Amino acid sequence: xxxxxxxxxxxxxxxxxxxxxxxxxxxxxxxxxxxxxxxxxxxxxxxxxxxxxxxxxxxxxxxxxxxxxxxxxxxxxxxxxxxxxxxxxxxxxxxxxxxxxxxxxxxxxxxxxxxxxxxxxxxxxxxxxxxxxxxxxxxxxxxxxxxxxxxxxxxxxxxxxxxxxxxxxxxxxxxxxxxxxxxxxxxxxxxxxxxxxxxxxxxxxxxxxxxxxxxxxxxxxxxxxxxxxxxxxxxxxxxxxxxxxxxxxxxxxxxxxxxxxxxxxxxxxxxxxxxxxxxxxxxxxxxxxxxxxxxxxxxxxxxxxxxxxxxxxxxxxxxxxxxxxxxxxxxxxxxxxxxxxxxxxxxxxxxxxxxxxxxxxxxxxxxxxxxxxxxxxxxxxxxxxxxxxxxxxxxxx
Amino acid sequence: xxxxxxxxxxxxxxxxxxxxxxxxxxxxxxxxxxxxxxxxxxxxxxxxxxxxxxxxxxxxxxxxxxxxxxxxxxxxxxxxxxxxxxxxxxxxxxxxxxxxxxxxxxxxxxxxxxxxxxxxxxxxxxxxxxxxxxxxxxxxxxxxxxxxxxxxxxxxxxxxxxxxxxxxxxxxxxxxxxxxxxxxxxxxxxxxxxxxxxxxxxxxxxxxxxxxxxxxxxxxxxxxxxxxxxxxxxxxxxxxxxxxxxxxxxxxxxxxxxxxxxxxxx
Numbered sequence: 001x002x003x004x005x006x007x008x009x010x011x012x013x014x015x016x017x018x019x020x021x022x023x024x025x026x027x028x029x030x031x032x033x034x035x036x037x038x039x040x041x042x043x044x045x046x047x048x049x050x051x052x053x054x055x056x057x058x059x060x061x062x063x064x065x066x067x068x069x070x071x072x073x074x075x076x077x078x079x080x081x082x083x084x085x086x087x088x089x090x091x092x093x094x095x096x097x098x099x100x101x102x103x104x105x106x107x108x109x110x111x112x113x114x115x116x117x118x119x120x121x122x123x124x125x126x127x128x129x130x131x132x133x134x135x136x137x138x139x140x141x142x143x144x145x146x147x148x149x150x151x152x153x154x155x156x157x158x159x160x161x162x163x164x165x166x167x168x169x170x171x172x173x174x175x176x177x178x179x180x181x182x183x184x185x186x187x188x189x190x191x192x193x194x195x196x197x198x199x200x201x202x203x204x205x206x207x208x209x210x211x212x213x214x215x216x217x218x219x220x221x222x223x224x225x226x227x228x229x230x231x232x233x234x235x236x237x238x239x240x241x242x243x244x245x246x247x248x249x250x251x252x253x254x255x256x257x258x259x260x261x262x263x264x265x266x267x268x269x270x271x272x273x274x275x276x277x278x279x280x281x282x283x284x285x286x287x288x289x290x291x292x293x294x295x296x297x298x299x300x301x302x303x304x305x306x307x308x309x310x311x312x313x314x315x316x317x318x319x320x321x322x323x324x325x326x327x328x329x330x331x332x333x334x335x336x337x338x339x340x341x342x343x344x345x346x347x348x349x350x351x352x353x354x355x356x357x358x359x360x361x362x363x364x365x366x367x368x369x370x371x372x373x374x375x376x377x378x379x380x381x382x383x384x385x386x387x388x389x390x391x392x393x394x395x396x397x
Numbered sequence: 398x399x400x401x402x403x404x405x406x407x408x409x410x411x412x413x414x415x416x417x418x419x420x421x422x423x424x425x426x427x428x429x430x431x432x433x434x435x436x437x438x439x440x441x442x443x444x445x446x447x448x449x450x451x452x453x454x455x456x457x458x459x460x461x462x463x464x465x466x467x468x469x470x471x472x473x474x475x476x477x478x479x480x481x482x483x484x485x486x487x488x489x490x491x492x493x494x495x496x497x498x499x500x501x502x503x504x505x506x507x508x509x510x511x512x513x514x515x516x517x518x519x520x521x522x523x524x525x526x527x528x529x530x531x532x533x534x535x536x537x538x539x540x541x542x543x544x545x546x547x548x549x550x551x552x553x554x555x556x557x558x559x560x561x562x563x564x565x566x567x568x569x570x571x572x573x574x575x576x577x578x579x580x581x582x583x584x585x586x587x588x589x590x591x592x593x594x595x596x597x598x599x600x601x602x603x604x605x606x607x608x609x610x611x612x613x614x615x616x617x618x619x620x621x622x623x624x625x626x627x628x629x630x631x632x633x634x635x636x637x638x639x640x641x642x643x644x645x646x647x648x649x650x651x652x653x654x655x656x657x658x659x660x661x662x663x
Contacts, residue, residue, distance in 0.1 A: 049591035
């Protein structure tokens with residue numbers, strides 16, 4: 001197995017970096033302070049084609065590979081993790097389920113605007129009493145007179161309540177299986193559906209500029225054809241998109257680590273104590289060296305997993321085609337390592353900045369707050385370890 | 398309709414630039430890119446193409462420069478131009494404005510052999526030499542009307558209306574195509590290449606022409622044929638330390654105001 005980032009991807013990286021530095025970086029601190037979700041920037045990211053990277057051309061996409069999406073998420077995340085997660089969730093959780101499981105009519109209804117970045121979609125799985133344990137889902141959808149009537153609540157749902165959110169797909173119990181377990185299906189709820197409310201945005205530790213809401217459903221009615229994919233396959237469908245999401249979150253962590261390294265190297269060369277730059281102090285320089293190692297390793301793991309995903313789809317050269325099991329393992333390994341490295345990396349970077357690392361006037365502080373959630377979202381570190389152990393054949397619970 | 402956009406490959410303005418022993422710019426030692434001011438011309442060409450509903454508009458990106466200058470054409474293709482022409486020949490190195498415009502004119506004529514050129518679009522200046530004269534010289538050589546420093550372009554058929562912002566007035570100029578037109582950095586932000594554009598650009602046709610292909614005599618261009626010569630080039634002296642005003646008795650503000658007034662800033 002071998003992979004490398006192609007020259008096309010590197011050129012695309014330069015374009016996204018240029019865009020991110022000009023359009024996002026100068027405002028990221030202000031948006032973070034104001035908890036402001038910059039809708040106009042979402043549109044600009046759409047103009048650049050970021051939301052349609054992996055969508056088919058007939059729906060306005062670029063028909064590009066998964067690696068290109070990871071590059072975009074990394075580069076946006078390098079200047080602003082909030083906009084990085086906005087992109088990651090918009091594609092991975094908003095567009096992908098509709099693109100993968102939607103009927104041609106559903107795709108035509110929702111995807112052109114989503115792919116162009118004119119609108120956003122969310123995916124609601126997590127509930128107050130159900131996260132990784134999706135079987136505990138309480139939200140119900142009953143079919144009455146040709147309509148799904150949805151009741152219940154979801155929480156921590158990204159891109160679900162912005163002014164340009166067009167639809168949120170939610171998992172709900174639609175019945176019981178013969179073995180007594182719930183039958184879970186995915187139902188699409190357009191924004192503005194009576195009875196569907198995106199509650200007040202959360203007060204979060206980080207990702208202040210990303211749009212995250214609790215959702216509530218009280219007799220929210222949608223036509224029967226708003227079922228996404230097969231009835232009873234809601235959770236299975238969601239799981240099928242999770243592996244991609246893990247790699248995408250790893251790419252966001254790589255962006256975070258790259259930012260930490262860039263800021264640390266620059267500051268360590270500028271800041272002087274006792275008449276010399278602090279980078280001359282081994283105690284500090286060695287920590288920055290560790291940061292470089294964590295970044296390099298995270299980058300390799302992430303893009304190797306992305307390459308495997310593309311190779312499985314026949315979109316990458318070099319070596320034999322990996323198996324699904326290989327890819328799942330690689331995705332969990334990348335997600336686990338890169339996100340934990342990002343948390344450690346932001347701790348090192350804030351330490352490099354000393355007292356200023358605790359002050360909001362430096363972006364390093366924002367990255368410190370933003371990094372923590374990477375170990376939680378799209379499968380916690382514990383879930384990744386469980387998956388990896390299972391992948392090794394261990395009988396872990 | 399056929400639009401030729403002139404795109405120049407220039408040394409990155411944010412990098413340290415050096416000169417060769419003959420006082421020409423050291424192009425090998427500095428990373429290069431498509432001149433930012435020419436990106437505005439590419440953008441205007443693409444907008445004209447997009448607004449021309451139902452009409453076939455071909456945008457040809459044309460560059461004259463060394464091997465690496467192909468990057469300027471590539472960027473234009475990634476942004477959305479349809480095809481590219483790269484004129485390259487060792488004899489061109491060191492050409493002055495007159496020789497450059499001669500090569501460009503020959504190339505535009507050759508592009509026109511496969512269908513008349515209706516519009517030649519240029520940036521307002523290059524970001525390296527900053528001469529601003531090539532569009533005018535090119536128009537003379539092609540015997541075409543010229544409109545320079547346009548900020549808004551509207552087209553209906555072969556009629557164009559161009560807004561031209563001057564220091565003291567704004568002019569609106571009407572012209573009949575074909576013309577040579579340069580546009581300013583006020584004409585509208587240039588788009589970024591999309592990933593789709595980057596992938597598509599690889600399949601777009603690019604022709605590489607030498608002076609012989611254009612029928613231009615190598616003796617008429619290049620450093621030796623230049624009408625002007627750079628005799629010396631020196632780095633700007635480093636900035637000297639400014640004056641520091643120490644406010645001990647409350648007179649600091651007055652000193653600052655006096656300084657600004659003496660420089661005519663206020």
